[in-house]
Amino acid sequence: MAAIKKITPLLAAASSGLLPGAAQSQTVYENDWNLDFALLNYSEEDRIDVTTLATTVDGRLSDDDYVKVRLALDTMSGATPSGETPTENGSTFTGTSGGSSSTSSSSPGLTSFDDTRLEFDGNWEHTRSRISRLNYNAYVSVESDYTAIGTSISYQRDNAKKTKTWTIGFGGSYDRITGPGNGTPEPLSAANNNITNGVGKKNTYDLLVGRSFTINSRTITQLNYSISSSSGYMTDPYKVYSVTSATDTSTTAYNESRPESRQRQSIYWKLVHQTRKNNNIHMSARYYSDDWDVKSLTLDYKHRFNRFNGSYYEPQFRFYNQSKASFYRQNLAFDEATPEFISADTRLSDLQSITLAMKYGYLLKSEARINMRLSYFYQTVEDNFFDTNKALTFDINYSLKFD
Amino acid sequence: MKHLSKLILFTSICSLSACGTMKQTFNDMRKVEKVKPWEKNILAKDEMKLSGSPVESYFDSHIYFSKEASTGGSGVGGGGCGCN
Numbered sequence A: 001m002a003a004i005k006k007i008t009p010l011l012a013a014a015s016s017g018l019l020p021g022a023a024q025s026q027t028v029y030e031n032d033w034n035l036d037f038a039l040l041n042y043s044e045e046d047r048i049d050v051t052t053l054a055t056t057v058d059g060r061l062s063d064d065d066y067v068k069v070r071l072a073l074d075t076m077s078g079a080t081p082s083g084e085t086p087t088e089n090g091s092t093f094t095g096t097s098g099g100s101s102s103t104s105s106s107s108p109g110l111t112s113f114d115d116t117r118l119e120f121d122g123n124w125e126h127t128r129s130r131i132s133r134l135n136y137n138a139y140v141s142v143e144s145d146y147t148a149i150g151t152s153i154s155y156q157r158d159n160a161k162k163t164k165t166w167t168i169g170f171g172g173s174y175d176r177i178t179g180p181g182n183g184t185p186e187p188l189s190a191a192n193n194n195i196t197n198g199v200g201k202k203n204t205y206d207l208l209v210g211r212s213f214t215i216n217s218r219t220i221t222q223l224n225y226s227i228s229s230s231s232g233y234m235t236d237p238y239k240v241y242s243v244t245s246a247t248d249t250s251t252t253a254y255n256e257s258r259p260e261s262r263q264r265q266s267i268y269w270k271l272v273h274q275t276r277k278n279n280n281i282h283m284s285a286r287y288y289s290d291d292w293d294v295k296s297l298t299l300d301y302k303h304r305f306n307r308f309n310g311s312y313y314e315p316q317f318r319f320y321n322q323s324k325a326s327f328y329r330q331n332l333a334f335d336e337a338t339p340e341f342i343s344a345d346t347r348l349s350d351l352q353s354i355t356l357a358m359k360y361g362y363l364l365k366s367e368a369r370i371n372m373r374l375s376y377f378y379q380t381v382e383d384n385f386f387d388t389n390k391a392l393t394f395d396i397n398y399s400l401k402f403d
Numbered sequence B: 001m002k003h004l005s006k007l008i009l010f011t012s013i014c015s016l017s018a019c020g021t022m023k024q025t026f027n028d029m030r031k032v033e034k035v036k037p038w039e040k041n042i043l044a045k046d047e048m049k050l051s052g053s054p055v056e057s058y059f060d061s062h063i064y065f066s067k068e069a070s071t072g073g074s075g076v077g078g079g080g081c082g083c084n
Helices: A003-015 B004-032 B055-067
Strands: A033-045 A049-062 A065-080 A110-129 A132-143 A146-158 A164-177 A200-216 A217-230 A240-244 A251-255 A261-274 A280-290 A295-306 A312-322 A351-365 A368-380 A388-402
Touching: A033 B055, A049 B055, A065 B055, A110 A388, A146 A200, A200 B004, A261 B004, A351 A388, A368 B055
Parallel strands: none
Antiparallel strands: A033 A049, A033 A388, A049 A065, A065 A110, A110 A132, A132 A146, A146 A164, A164 A200, A200 A217, A217 A261, A240 A251, A261 A280, A280 A295, A295 A312, A312 A351, A351 A368, A368 A388
8 A cells, every 4th residue: 555655646746747737736546445345145935045245355555466355254044955855755854954953844855954154265466577467365164064275376477468368377175074963974875874974075176277368449358278176075965865665655865975086177258348339248158067977058148238327237147058967866766776976966967047137336426336236046957856946136235445 | 000010110120220239249349450558448447357246256156156066167266165
């Protein structure tokens, strides 16, 4: 901050010589810091309810150093599919999912949970030269049964005209997972036997290479390729699968089992354009695949209509299509051999998601802005007892610039 | 009937106009030009950042990470969780 204050008057003095009539202008200090308060409420029909509070502070420590710090708090409650396939006789599995125990008799196939998560995320960008920057990031996320810590570093280098930028980034993270009873359940064991192992641990390493191009004075685009390698405990300690009885009138729940490694890769493309009517288009596409046989395509489109008074409205559309993991099964028949890996988690099935959203932004005064958004999320899941999921999300953020 | 004809005519004109605008926008997007430093005022705006709104990206990635099997692509780093 001190460095900025020293430089700003010098710049003002220098520019006063260039602009006629500006010689008598007062010294103007830029608002260099930004404070942002955000609130999100995510509510699924008859299932999960999440409220998130996030506070972000970002600004320049000096001409070469920019920092951003975010603190977020999630409260999550409701019910989530356990993976069990209920029969006409109801549910036999009593499970937990993240904190408190619950019975599932009133909602077969669902387990209730109640949890709180706290996350800290810090970012520091250091300008090394006129055309190169280094970005350091670190985060910690803590909830009752899951702790994640991670760090990353990325390097950006522009060409001499600053119309093209290379980005290369590396990241590493460590996750610590516990399930019911401060341990992880024995994979493939009967869920109600409560056989538990120790804490689950997972390591993930990421690499990203990206290139951005200025196409013209109104259009910029970006292309990223990223790979990620995870190893360790990848099973969800709260998910089960069902084995149907010979009479097909009841099921028994067993703890799911997933491979202990996962290699992911994705190609991501984004384009940002300002139209001749001074509206903004953000469109992106991502193709993703991994060695669990999950392949997906994500398309995202946002069209921001800018209004004369600094306000805007922005309709948004997102489409997502995913193929199932090789070991995904809704359930097993009583006479089928148990495979090494099996999961009935809806998130690993064939699924499609559509999100429709409308965002509105309003400039309160020159230093403050408020944005709000209402989103509708609709997901269809194939080959699962829970074949649809609907959610309504509302988020609002208040952003204030200050010195 | 008269009103219906007017409505169809109005809708057709609007559709053609929208088509024309979309075609023009598409042509503008792919027109490669050398950009001089003093022509970067639009590209320097907040709403033209490739990263988009950081708060919105954070919320979206958190939700989709919890509901879908795919993740990542736009960058490295960021928080993980055991979200359901």
